[in-house]
Amino acid sequence: xxxxxxxxxxxxxxxxxxxxxxxxxxxxxxxxxxxxxxxxxxxxxxxxxxxxxxxxxxxxxxxxxxxxxxxxxxxxxxxxxxxxxxxxxxxxxxxxxxxxxxxxxxxxxxxxxxxxxxxxxxxxxxxxxxxxxxxxxxxxxxxxxxxxxxxxxxxxxxxxxxxxxxxxxxxxxxxxxxxxxxxxxxxxxxxxxxxxxxxxxxxxxxxxxxxxxxxxxxxxxxxxxxxxxxxxxxxxxxxxxxxxxxxxxxxxxxxxxxxxxxx
Amino acid sequence: xxxxxxxxxxxxxxxxxxxxxxxxxxxxxxxxxxxxxxxxxxxxxxxxxxxxxxxxxxxxxxxxxxxxxxxxxxxxxxxxxxxxxxxxxxxxxxxxxxxxxxxxxxxxxxxxxxxxxxxxxxxxxxxxxxxxxxxxxxxxxxxxxxxxxxxxxxxxxxxxxxxxxxxxxxxxxxxxxxxxxxxxxxxxxxxxxxxxxxxxxxxxxxxxxxxxxxxxxxxxxxxxxxxxxxxxx
Numbered sequence: 001x002x003x004x005x006x007x008x009x010x011x012x013x014x015x016x017x018x019x020x021x022x023x024x025x026x027x028x029x030x031x032x033x034x035x036x037x038x039x040x041x042x043x044x045x046x047x048x049x050x051x052x053x054x055x056x057x058x059x060x061x062x063x064x065x066x067x068x069x070x071x072x073x074x075x076x077x078x079x080x081x082x083x084x085x086x087x088x089x090x091x092x093x094x095x096x097x098x099x100x101x102x103x104x105x106x107x108x109x110x111x112x113x114x115x116x117x118x119x120x121x122x123x124x125x126x127x128x129x130x131x132x133x134x135x136x137x138x139x140x141x142x143x144x145x146x147x148x149x150x151x152x153x154x155x156x157x158x159x160x161x162x163x164x165x166x167x168x169x170x171x172x173x174x175x176x177x178x179x180x181x182x183x184x185x186x187x188x189x190x191x192x193x194x195x196x197x198x199x200x201x202x203x204x205x206x207x208x209x210x211x212x213x214x215x216x217x218x219x220x221x222x223x224x225x226x227x228x229x230x231x232x233x234x235x236x237x238x239x240x241x242x243x244x245x246x247x248x249x250x251x252x253x254x255x256x257x258x259x260x261x262x263x
Numbered sequence: 264x265x266x267x268x269x270x271x272x273x274x275x276x277x278x279x280x281x282x283x284x285x286x287x288x289x290x291x292x293x294x295x296x297x298x299x300x301x302x303x304x305x306x307x308x309x310x311x312x313x314x315x316x317x318x319x320x321x322x323x324x325x326x327x328x329x330x331x332x333x334x335x336x337x338x339x340x341x342x343x344x345x346x347x348x349x350x351x352x353x354x355x356x357x358x359x360x361x362x363x364x365x366x367x368x369x370x371x372x373x374x375x376x377x378x379x380x381x382x383x384x385x386x387x388x389x390x391x392x393x394x395x396x397x398x399x400x401x402x403x404x405x406x407x408x409x410x411x412x413x414x415x416x417x418x419x420x421x422x423x424x425x426x427x428x429x430x431x432x433x434x435x436x437x438x439x440x441x442x443x444x445x446x447x448x449x450x451x452x453x454x455x456x457x458x459x460x461x462x463x464x465x466x467x468x469x470x471x472x473x474x475x476x477x478x479x480x481x482x483x484x485x486x487x488x489x490x491x492x493x494x495x496x
Contacts, residue, residue, distance in 0.1 A: 051432055116288060163360040167373040168350040253327055254345040 001170040021046050045170050063125050071128045075112070078136050079105050086144035090151050090245065093258055108132075108139040111229050120225060131226060134205070135233045136258030138190065142234035143241050146186035150242055153178035154258050156248055161256055171250040179242040183235075190234045192225050203227070267465075276301045276336060276426055276458050277352070283482075286424055291317045299426065304459045306451040306473030306490070308466050312397035313429060314482040315462045317427050322460065330350030335425075339441070349376070352407040353424035357431040359415035366395070366414050373422035381421055391477060393417045411438030413447065418452075426458035433468065441481040445472050470494050 002019075006012040028042045049078025063070060090096035110131045115121045121131050154161065154175060164174040197203070198220070205226055209219035249258040277299040292314045299305050322325045322333060324345055332459045333340045340348055350373065361369050367386050374381045386399050392412040403411065412432055419427055429448065433441040449472040452459050452492045463469055469476050469490060476493040478486040486493045 001476060159356065159360045160357060160362070164358075164362075164372070165345075166323060166325060166349050166354040167418065168376045169348045169372075170346065170376070173376075251327060253324060253341075255325055255327055 017050055020052075030126060030198065060125075060129065063129070066125065068123050068125060068128075069121075071125045071132070072128060075132045075136070078133055079109065082108075082140035082143075084137050086140045086147065087099060089144040090147035093147070093151060093248050095248045096147060099241055099248065100140075100147065101239035103237045103244060104136065104139045104143055106240050107143075107235075108136045108233045110236065111135060111233035115225075115229055120229075130205070131229075134226065135230055138230040139233045139237040142186045142190060142238050145189070146182045146238040146242050147245060150178060150182040150183045150245060151258065153181060154235075154256075155260055158256060158259055165256065171254045171256075172246050173247050175249065179246050182242050183238045186238045187231075187235055190231045194231055197224065197227055274301045275299065277460075278334045278337075279318075279322070279331065280334065281331035282318070282328055282333060284317060284321055284326060285329045286317075290482050292321060292328075295332075295479075295482075295484045297477055297484055297487060299458060299460060300475075301458055302456045303474045304449070304451075304461060306469035306471060306476040307460065307462045307479060308464065308469045308476055308494070309479035311464060313479040315464075315479050317352070317482075318479065318484075319430050319460065319462050322428055323349050323354050325349075325354070326420070331458065350422045351425050352428060353419035353422055353426070354428040355412075355415050355419050355430065355432050357434050359411040361406075361411055361414060361418075365399065366390070366401050366402065366403060366406075367399040369414055369418045370399075370421045372418060385421075389417045389421055392420065392451065394443075395409055406467065407440070408436050409443055412436065412440070412444055416444075416447065416451075420457075424457075426460065429459060429461045431462055431464065441468075448472060466494050 002012055002015050006015050024042060024046060028038045031038050035185055055195075059074070071151040082104050084097055086104070087097035087179060090100070102229065112121065112128075112135055116123060118127065121128055127211075157178060161174045165171065206219045206223035209222065210216060214222075249256060251257050264476075275298045279295050279297050282292060282295045283290060295318055307318060309315045309418060317326065321328050324333075328406065335343065335348070335351065362372060367383075370386050370389055371381045383399070384438075387396065390396055393416050395410065395413050398410070398414070403414065406414065416427075416432070432448070433444045436444060445468060448459060448461065451457060452472075452474075461469070461473060473490055475488065476486075476490045477484050478493050479496055
């Protein structure tokens, strides 16, 4: 229907974005009726999302003519932004931004570097940036989930943690089990994505490869490769962030500093 | 340093000096100086929000003082590694927070933290001390509130602390269990010569079992003396 009204790709894209946003806002309004307030978060996320992706699209147009090594700077910028965004899920935990950026850089960065070195990811900007950003974005989501779960667990079990401290336990040991459950919880989406691959969803990358005339079998295998890379980078990110963050919920004098009244 | 400490004959085990803590801009413990004598059962009473639990948490450095400090046997406790300090000054809280598993594994927890093993004989001895003989293999999930609190006390004693801080240990218990735990604390103080600091909102409880009592109000220590003197009102 839209194609008969809008005749240029830009206007068509904006119309499609407006309809998708309207549906998202309807869900927000439905949630509001149940006293779940997502209005400001969703509105900001939608506006930010469209602005950011349009900017990235414009930058990609310029980068297509740039040398291959320039993609490193764009990926580095994405890493910094991912660290900053997912750190907000660890409210009131000191150094959360630093921990998030380090964990995502190590998780997503190492997997992207290894796979590029092995030739799985092409060094062309048109390949490295989309695949790299997918890996970074998923590592960011996993990191946010892990930190958010860890924070909730620590707040809910402050009594148990302080009891163990009072008995002479090392701080990192008192939160070990909460870090483990955070890792498990954070990896559920990545594992379910891999489990449901091809059954519940056919990812965009494979669709794009098919549309551009790639061999369907190769497109399918490559899609598996990307999802497996996402699982590996997400797992490594989650492991590292929960390992690093556990020391930051304690003071130097081994006191629990993340507490409900301060949260 | 006080005169008694200088002479080397001090029987003060713990001394707070102008101890204070400000949280969110509000002084919750304000300029508290007190002495705890070896082998005594000192009660700290006060209304809810008077700062008594906050004071107790400062004593084993679960919270950091913003003013003053604490001396343990004459040594500034900020110079003692926190884990060592907390082993020497044990703590029992209002809710026992037992770890999942059996009673014996809870008792082993403290010694395990410093690489020591608590043998069965020692476990049975501790359980006997708190009136829980034969409970070593029992799952903590199947214990009553009073029994859980006894295990919590035994778990703290397993670290062989020089003194034990008790934060409202009976406030979540029924009247019968409360009296039993009171008797246990009094017996432990009398028979083992251990030092106890008991925080309670129950003035009658303090009158029944404490050797001395300090009264707190709005973060300050306003009285300190014999229960009959402090709890007259």
